[in-house]
Amino acid sequence: MALSVAIQMDPIEQVDIDKDSTFRLAEEAQARGHALFVYHPSDLVWREGRVLATGRDATVRRVRGDHVALGPRRQVDLWEWDAVLLRQDPPFDMGYITTTHILERIHPKTLVVNDPFWVRNCPEKLLVLDFAHLGPPTMIARGLDDIRAFRAEHGDMILKPLYGNGGAGVFRLPESDANLSALHELFMGINREPLIAQKFLPAVSEGDKRVILVDGEAVGAINRVPKKGETRSNMHAGGVAVQTPLTERDREICAEIGPLLRERGLIFVGIDVIGGNLTEINVTSPTGIQELERFDGVNAAALIWDAVEGRIARARAA
Secondary structure (H helix, E strand, O other), rough: OOOOEEEEEOHHOOOOOOHHHHHHHHHHHHHHHOOOEEEEEEEEEEEEOOEEEEEEEEEEEEEEEEEOOOOOEEOOOOOHOOEEEEEOOOOOOOHHHHHHHHOOOOOOEEEEEOOOHHHHHHHHHHHHHHHHHHHOOOOEEOOOHHHHHHHHOOOOEEEEEEEOOOOOEEEEEEEOOOOOHHHHHHHHHHHOOOOOEOOHHHHHOOOOOEEHHHHHHHEEEEEEEEEOOOOOOHHHHHHHEOOOOOOOOHEEEEEEHHHHHHHOOOOOOEEEOOEEEEEEEEEEOOOOOOHHHHHHOOOHHHHHHHHHHHHHHHHHOO
């Protein structure tokens, strides 16, 4: 099955080919004979009932510094394509949300992965609210008094932007830290969004596990260990990826959330687990598949394309 595949992403010329999950997905798609077209979300257009994208045909290769060949810019009608990968990085702001509204107009005739309706309605730090019993004590609030009361109850907490990413703006605030008011003032001056507070989990020093799910099934995990003196384990913040097995607890979490992910068309998902606690369900632009393949030989990109091709084949046969 040769497919036409458009990828909505940040500039492909700038990716790290040894880490970037979107590059690995493109590489696997090309190996299967799928045609690739890449475009930036700012080049997505709705016009008189049509969903258009201006970008370039792409050929990828695993050569550092020369990893993509791009054709001339052209505009295509995404209604005529087989699949669109929704892969730009957060922040999950109104620009991101608008692209999901536009792409929803072509899905599922053109299969958008992940389903744009559910990407919009399942942001990483909010979908976990459906599974609060699997994670640490959590609060979403804007008011300083509410956040103070949460810390007073739990003693040590993590405070972060509700729609942040990559570890940006994540603070550990034990009761002894006198910066809460100043940080709250800073956050409130930046935007009008609430904050998310979670009880601090000391087990983060041993790592923040990223479990990869494909069509609702756990396929493997990597552990992201924070560098010395750092609370954040995100690889953007200097965390180091190391090999780790899936534990029985990881499988229990995935068994509970997996059916919902599959039902909602969330084919490629990465969840974060600290000390057996579910902290995030990442559906916008998950990462970690290259590290998993290096550590355990699990080709998650192939499993993702198997799921995509299977859904397209079933839709064509219906």
